[in-house]
Amino acid sequence: MAKPLQIEIHNPNGKYRVISTKPMPGTRWINLLIEQDCRLEVCTQKKTILSVEDIIALIGNKCDGVIGQLTEDWGETLFSALSRAGGKAFSNMAVGYNNVDVNAASKYGVAVGNTPGVLTETTAELAASLSLAAARRIVEADEFMRAGLYDGWLPHLFVGNLLKGQTVGVIGAGRIGSAYARMMILIDLDIAAYGKFLKANGEEPVTWKRATSMDEVLLEADVISLHPILDKTTYHLVNKERLSKMKKEAILINCSRGPVIDEVALVEHLRANPMFRVGLDVFEDEPHMKPGLAEMKNAVIVPHIASASKWTREGMATLAALNVLGKIKGYPVWSNPNSVEAFLDENSPPPAACPSIVNSKAIGLPISKL
Ligand SMILES: NC(=O)c1ccc[n+]([C@@H]2O[C@H](COP(=O)([O-])OP(=O)(O)OC[C@H]3O[C@@H](n4cnc5c(N)ncnc54)[C@H](O)[C@@H]3O)[C@@H](O)[C@H]2O)c1
Numbered sequence: 234m235a236k237p238l239q240i241e242i243h244n245p246n247g248k249y250r251v252i253s254t255k256p257m258p259g260t261r262w263i264n265l266l267i268e269q270d271c272r273l274e275v276c277t278q279k280k281t282i283l284s285v286e287d288i289i290a291l292i293g294n295k296c297d298g299v300i301g302q303l304t305e306d307w308g309e310t311l312f313s314a315l316s317r318a319g320g321k322a323f324s325n326m327a328v329g330y331n332n333v334d335v336n337a338a339s340k341y342g343v344a345v346g347n348t349p350g351v352l353t354e355t356t357a358e359l360a361a362s363l364s365l366a367a368a369r370r371i372v373e374a375d376e377f378m379r380a381g382l383y384d385g386w387l388p389h390l391f392v393g394n395l396l397k398g399q400t401v402g403v404i405g406a407g408r409i410g411s412a413y414a415r416m417m418i419l420i421d422l423d424i425a426a427y428g429k430f431l432k433a434n435g436e437e438p439v440t441w442k443r444a445t446s447m448d449e450v451l452l453e454a455d456v457i458s459l460h461p462i463l464d465k466t467t468y469h470l471v472n473k474e475r476l477s478k479m480k481k482e483a484i485l486i487n488c489s490r491g492p493v494i495d496e497v498a499l500v501e502h503l504r505a506n507p508m509f510r511v512g513l514d515v516f517e518d519e520p521h522m523k524p525g526l527a528e529m530k531n532a533v534i535v536p537h538i539a540s541a542s543k544w545t546r547e548g549m550a551t552l553a554a555l556n557v558l559g560k561i562k563g564y565p566v567w568s569n570p571n572s573v574e575a576f577l578d579e580n581s582p583p584p585a586a587c588p589s590i591v592n593s594k595a596i597g598l599p600i601s602k603l
Contacts, residue, residue: 238278238287247272249297249561253554254283254305257326259547261579262554269558271297281520289314298322298557300550304519308334316341322560324553327540328352328408330591331463331490339595346556346590349408350573351548352540357412359539360458360488363512364401364417366533367484368394368456370510373530394455394482394510398437402454404447404470405461405489408571413458414441451478456486463490473498482508488539491515496523503529514539548577552588559587565601566593 241256244267251266253275266273276283276291282304283291288311292299296318301307303325312334315323324346325333338345366372370393377383377391401417403410418439428439444450447470450457457479461467471485472495479485487494496517503509504525512533516522519537526532540546555576559566562585567573570589575581586601587593593600 238276238280238283238291240291241275241277243267243273243275244270245272250274250295251298251300251554251557251561252276252291252296253300254288254291255302255326257300257546257550257553258543259550261547262550265551265583266554266558269562271558271561285310292318292320294318296320297561298324300324300326300553300557303327303329303332305332307332307338309337312337312341312343315343322346322557324348324556326549326553329462329490335592335595339592342596344556344560344587344590344596344598345592346553346560346587347570348549348552348556349589350571351552351577352545353408353412355542355545356409356488356539357416358542359514359535360409360413360460360486360512361416363486363488363514363533363535364456364458364484365396367486367510367512367531368396372533394484396456399455400453402444402450402457404450404457404459405467407460407462409488410458410460413460417456447475448478451475452480454483455480456484458486459489459493461489461493463492467493469493469495471495471499473501476502479509481506484510484512486512488514491517491519496526499523500525500529503531507531548573551583552576555583556587556590559585560590560598565599566590567603568600 243263247267248270251271251273256275256277263273285306288305292314296315297320299315299320301323321342322344323338326348328347328349330345330347333345335345370391374391403414406414470493476498500523503511510531514535515537552573564585564587567586567588573588576583576588584603586603590598
């Protein structure tokens with residue numbers, strides 16, 4: 234028999250059994266659950282990605298709700314196991330939920346929570362950081378310094394791209410994509426007001442337009458950042474053909490989900506076009522990279538850290554816990570999942586609502602009047 238997974242138990246006599254498949258940042262989420270009569274079991278096993286079998290073992294015979302992670306495969310098998318254990322609540326600690334079969338969850342009446350509204354700016358900031366790092370070859374230059382190769386200023390040393398006045402393209406201009414676009418204007422004003430300010434200083438105004446097609450973005454933009462959700466329509470959205478349409482010196486950023494880019498085609502493209510640069514937070518076969526990517530000097534690669542600021546990660550943990558708690562308690566669903574400040578204010582109790590349930594309509598949950 235498989236060895237049981239290590240767990241940490243909070244409030245052992247709590248009435249509702251809630252599992253978190255991972256320890257999560259902060260303590261507020263723990264306190265909110267135990268104050269509301271939950272027995273919380275946090276899996277502390279040193280194993281980065283839990284298998285379906287691991288999670289079935291954690292769920293056991295009685296489980297009211299689970300907080301899970303985007304690395305886990307939440308499909309028919311897990312939702313039927315959760316339902317058999319009497320559970321009706323699951324929340325991803327993420328805004329994206331491409332790892333969740335929402336239809337399977339709905340079939341068993343299980344609510345599926347996610348965590349929008351708390352990671353938009355943090356994720357956009359990483360996309361902006363990768364854009365600048367790729368444009369100015371920061372990682373290559375850092376490696377060069379550490380290797381002791383710097384022996385004096387040279388006119389050609391790590392020459393990169395100037396971003397001022399360049400065209401930024403966003404594919405998937407939702408919450409994060411729009412926040413990224415605002416950041417790349419480098420000032421948080423509306424564009425018209427910023428344009429007036431620039432004009433008063435004798436400069437060209439910044440303009441924006443909604444492209445009529447993806448090709449228009451690919452052909453015109455100097456920096457392209459990908460922010461769509463991952464589904465059948467966005468799988469390999471950036472493929473060999475589309476890469477070939479982009480400018481030879483363009484910068485491509487992906488902080489959405491790895492399979493949005495055909496990574497094999499990307500490696501080929503990077504190899505053939507040394508002036509084309511990419512900044513990647515996510516990978517097609519995470520945690521692995523396609524062969525050759527790690528050797529490409531024109532790629533800046535980071536391990537899926539776009540939402541990794543302390544405030545955001547603690548907030549995500551809180552929202553995920555409150556999604557599960559709210560469903561257990563029979564609370565309605567918050568009317569605007571993008572406006573979640575009331576749940577994040579540490580100085581007052583959170584509203585009696587689930588912050589964001591993606592299948593609320595399918596399972597007939599009422600909307601909060603708060
Ligand atoms: N790297 C990370 O750590 C990290 C963190 C947060 C979110 N994400 C990813 O970013 C994605 C976007 O998050 P969001 O909160 O901005 O979501 P959102 O729903 O607000 O925006 C997604 C946008 O994608 C667009 N879209 C959908 N299908 C498309 C298609 N076929 N072609 C072009 N655009 C399409 C939608 O119209 C929408 O504007 C999430 O789904 C998640 O997968 C990643």
